[in-house]
Amino acid sequence: MNTTSKTPVLSCSGLSAGYAGAPVIRDVDLSVHRGEILALLGPNGAGKTTTLLALAGLINRADGSITLDGNTLRSEHSRQAAGHGLVLVPDDRALFTTLTTYENLKLAGRKKAKIDGVFDLFPRLRERTSVAAGSLSGGEQQMLAIGRALVQDPTVLLIDELSMGLAPVIVEQLLPVIRQVADDTGTAVILVEQHVRLALQAADRAVVLAHGAEVLSGDAKELLTHPERIEAAYLGGDRVAAE
Numbered sequence: 001m002n003t004t005s006k007t008p009v010l011s012c013s014g015l016s017a018g019y020a021g022a023p024v025i026r027d028v029d030l031s032v033h034r035g036e037i038l039a040l041l042g043p044n045g046a047g048k049t050t051t052l053l054a055l056a057g058l059i060n061r062a063d064g065s066i067t068l069d070g071n072t073l074r075s076e077h078s079r080q081a082a083g084h085g086l087v088l089v090p091d092d093r094a095l096f097t098t099l100t101t102y103e104n105l106k107l108a109g110r111k112k113a114k115i116d117g118v119f120d121l122f123p124r125l126r127e128r129t130s131v132a133a134g135s136l137s138g139g140e141q142q143m144l145a146i147g148r149a150l151v152q153d154p155t156v157l158l159i160d161e162l163s164m165g166l167a168p169v170i171v172e173q174l175l176p177v178i179r180q181v182a183d184d185t186g187t188a189v190i191l192v193e194q195h196v197r198l199a200l201q202a203a204d205r206a207v208v209l210a211h212g213a214e215v216l217s218g219d220a221k222e223l224l225t226h227p228e229r230i231e232a233a234y235l236g237g238d239r240v241a242a243e
């Protein structure tokens with residue numbers, strides 16, 4: 001998609017954050033536009049989850065600014081971010097395991113049409129309506145975690161480790177649905193994903209973090225044809241711009 005002329009729906013500039021005063025990410029600049037999927041890649045411990053948590057306001061930032069849908073977010077901004085439609089799908093999925101599929105969706109969004117929309121996207125969930133979330137397969141649980149985010153009508157969806165515990169074949173089924181949501185609803189997506197090739201196939205752009213800093217950014221399809229650049233970035237190579 002051509003996003004160059006539009007204002008990003010979510011952006012951060014100079015974002016630094018960490019835990020108990022210890023910095024983890026530093027000086028991160030990111031932006032994502034409506035209907036765009038940004039793949040946030042990088043090796044274990046690079047700071048991808050920390051970046052999502054800082055964007056969602058679930059950890060405080062040490063520095064930097066975040067703008068969401070034209071609003072500058074305060075430092076402790078999780079409620080403000082949620083109010084402007086930023087929804088995080090956490091890597092542990094955080095489902096209510098004793099509640100059914102339907103009850104999990106109903107708790108997140110009361111509108112039946114929205115829940116029906118999730119069942120249209122994930123027909124398997126419709127078949128599992130009355131099953132406790134804890135008894136669903138890993139793939140079904142991830143569908144439910146995404147569905148629970150979608151019933152909230154997100155402006156921006158932050159998806160942490162879509163593939164956590166899932167076979168690549170399941171990830172291959174889920175990613176086109178995320179693409180469809182972005183295309184059909186204009187939801188912007190930041191996708192943290194370990195399967196680099198699958199992530200790049202679904203995404204419009206990608207950013208690679210290493211050691212808490214951005215080391216590569218570029219067009220996803222372009223990067224697909226240059227795996228050596230991704231490899232170098234994973235090894236924490238010098239900052240490279242592929243744009």
Ligand SMILES: Nc1ncnc2c1ncn2[C@@H]1O[C@H](COP(=O)(O)OP(=O)(O)OP(=O)(O)O)[C@@H](O)[C@H]1O
Nearest residue numbers: 019020024042043044045046047048049050051161
């Ligand atoms: N709650 C926490 N308290 C202290 N340090 C943390 C905490 N969570 C993460 N870290 C540290 O922050 C660094 C970045 O972790 P983060 O989870 O953001 O990386 P990641 O890129 O998402 O990694 P992975 O791909 O392994 O999930 C790691 O060194 C990690 O040990």
